Amino acid sequence: MEGGGKENMSAKALMIQGTSSHVGKSVIVTGLCRIFKQDGYSVAPFKAQNMSLNSYVTLEGGEIARAQAVQAEAAGIEPVVEMNPILLKPTGDFGSQVILLGKPIANMTTKEYYKFKNKAFHVVKKSLEKLLGLYDIVVIEGAGSPAEINLRRNDIVNMRVAHLARAPVILVGDIDRGGVFASLIRTLELLSRKDRQRVKGFIINKFRGEISLLKSGISFLERRTKKKVFGIIPYFKEIGIDDEDSVSLEDKSCFSKTPRLEIAVVKLPRISNFTDFGPLEKGKDVAIK
Numbered sequence: 201m202e203g204g205g206k207e208n209m210s211a212k213a214l215m216i217q218g219t220s221s222h223v224g225k226s227v228i229v230t231g232l233c234r235i236f237k238q239d240g241y242s243v244a245p246f247k248a249q250n251m252s253l254n255s256y257v258t259l260e261g262g263e264i265a266r267a268q269a270v271q272a273e274a275a276g277i278e279p280v281v282e283m284n285p286i287l288l289k290p291t292g293d294f295g296s297q298v299i300l301l302g303k304p305i306a307n308m309t310t311k312e313y314y315k316f317k318n319k320a321f322h323v324v325k326k327s328l329e330k331l332l333g334l335y336d337i338v339v340i341e342g343a344g345s346p347a348e349i350n351l352r353r354n355d356i357v358n359m360r361v362a363h364l365a366r367a368p369v370i371l372v373g374d375i376d377r378g379g380v381f382a383s384l385i386r387t388l389e390l391l392s393r394k395d396r397q398r399v400k401g402f403i404i405n406k407f408r409g410e411i412s413l414l415k416s417g418i419s420f421l422e423r424r425t426k427k428k429v430f431g432i433i434p435y436f437k438e439i440g441i442d443d444e445d446s447v448s449l450e451d452k453s454c455f456s457k458t459p460r461l462e463i464a465v466v467k468l469p470r471i472s473n474f475t476d477f478g479p480l481e482k483g484k485d486v487a488i489k
Contacts, residue, residue, distance in 0.1 A: 217362075219345055222374070236337050248343075248357040250286070251290065252288075263303070264283060369399045373387075377406075
């Protein structure tokens with residue numbers, strides 16, 4: 201593992217959380233890793249627990265989520281299992297294969313995994329400590345939303361990690377799907393007082409249109425929450441970063457109106473590594489359906 205510094209918790213950490221899944225957390229963490237690298241810092245990504253069937257194999261043979269592999273590439277370092285110590289690969293609606301530090305250990309039901317979480321968090325803590333000791337900055341990605349009340353007691357990926365790393369949190373909302381101000385405000389209000397204090401501000405992601413039209417909404421958001429909007433990120437198409445889960449398949453469409461070749465992909469109830477079809481989408485005369 202590349203990096204500099206002594207093994208301690210003195211590194212700076214920043215955490216990106218979202219109002220829900222698919223708001224752009226992974227891409228924002230990727231961008232921040234590249235920005236910090238360009239500014240001369242040694243930087244590493246971290247996500248305590250990821251649920252994805254699209255995985256990446258490290259040089260040591262460990263399995264992690266592809267998002268953390270891409271983030272490591274943006275940081276200019278080799279992906280290692282500590283960047284994603286827990287990977288869950290769903291086997292159905294009520295269970296997953298549990299991969300711990302790159303190695304599969306068991307297939308667990310949801311209830312079995314909940315009982316296992318305290319042991320899992322010990323691995324999360326050790327992995328985070330190692331990265332914080334080796335790099336100037338660790339950019340941490342949350343999962344889903346920190347405001348899932350039913351999951352808060354057993355959280356090992358959102359606010360519990362933020363407190364462990366003493367990391368300021370930036371909350372990301374997706375304006376493209378609508379209701380961004382409501383989602384940001386309500387997410388914040390559903391957090392405990394201690395957790396709200398961790399949140400330092402917001403990013404509004406996937407914006408299209410005239411930015412001046414957002415001014416009244418931003419002013420209201422900042423007055424209501426007493427927190428700043430740090431940035432508004434425009435909607436980008438075809439970024440070229442693999443999707444983590446099948447949520448993105450809902451957005452798939454043909455890239456050519458008059459293709460010379462049409463390729464049909466069967467959308468099964470469970471699909472693994474569907475991003476393998478990505479290179480085919482780049483053909484000008486090819487349509488994926």
